[in-house]
Amino acid sequence: MAESRAPRPPRSALLRAIGEALVELDPPLSVVAERVLGLDARIDLVARDERGGVVVVCVAAEGDDLARFTDALAQRAWLEPRLADWRQLAPGLGLDPGRGVRALLLAPRLDPRVLAAAQGLGGAPIEPAVYRARRTATGWAVELEPVGPAEPGPDAWAPALESVFRTGLEEDDLGEAGSEAPSGAF
């Protein structure tokens, strides 16, 4: 049976199917929130990885990926300082603010400028990926194909470029705190 070359599922069905596909990624992601109102726009999905790292998922339509790239950056920056509050309010989600926030930008096709910009960001990771939607007997399914720099090598010890401050402590654990912030050129 002939299929449409570019099926366009309804937005809600697309997000649902993407949420299911995130679980198949390596490492898998699980959705913890949908359509969260972020910085002057909605974040399509907020997901977490196995270690509690948070991922902002922005889903772009055809030709919209460059604009959504900047949106992903902005939403990531918006969300990061709120994670500690989120964790306090919903500890069951297992979010780990110390692991920072990544962003996953999904689009049917990616502009080369998006790929170049994503690779150049370094400390503010935006991970682009292509999605393909297809009809199934029960609705829609999505395949995700991460697109990025070279795959990490097989050595689990391969050093990461990104450095993320980690701690399981919160300021409350430290009692009276608040020494002067260090200054200096370093």
Next chain:
Amino acid sequence: MARELGDVLHYFLDGADGEEPAPREPLTPRADPPWLAVPLDPRDVVRAAFVWNLAVEVARTGASATVIAPRGVDAESLWPAPGVGPLGTELVLCGARGLEELAATARELGESRGWGRGKPGLALLCVPVDWLAPPARELPRWSLLFTTPDPRELQATYRLVESLVRGAPEARVGVTIHGVASIDDARQAFGRLAAAAEQNLGRGLLSYGLLLDDLDVYRAIVNLRPIGLAHPQSRGARAVRDVARLLLEDAAEDARG
């Protein structure tokens, strides 16, 4: 315009009902226990004491914990006698004159003790910083550096990071910030160091939390009692425990390959 947090809570609170955090995988025994090199100035008794305190907190989790160091370091005055100490933590002083000999000692100990076959564990190797200077033939694969937010300290630590990663491209270098009173102080200090490593060396750093500038910590060190035993509920003990947890998690991840 963005709404407040309370306006969006329901988006994820619904999903939280009955949902537990992802289960932490158990530590997996492996052929050798992970060796963590801790470069130390032989006169740096405080950081050496941190190593011992970390080992005790590792042992508290049920993992084996061994500190291996060359004889003659000043830290001996702040460590307990060699042998098995609190919670089964072991201190071994050896006659190694270089990192290779220290690593060989760790290897032999691991074989004789059957490390990794019974339970997870961590061996902390105290490495005099001089041993890491070129032309060191063997550099540690996994290191933990202690530093304070003081700019001179950060610069000295950066030079150490540089030695470690230039000599061993696959090396993973972790940093614990100490001498701080708040998480934000530690985050800022780590950020400065990490930014320098990323920009100049093209390498990231692993963060292993923070240790506090806390009277209880130093009092416990002077009294030769691990902070986790002397003041287990103190904020200093909580910080040490958190660093130990991060180390064990990474060790377990390595064990899983």
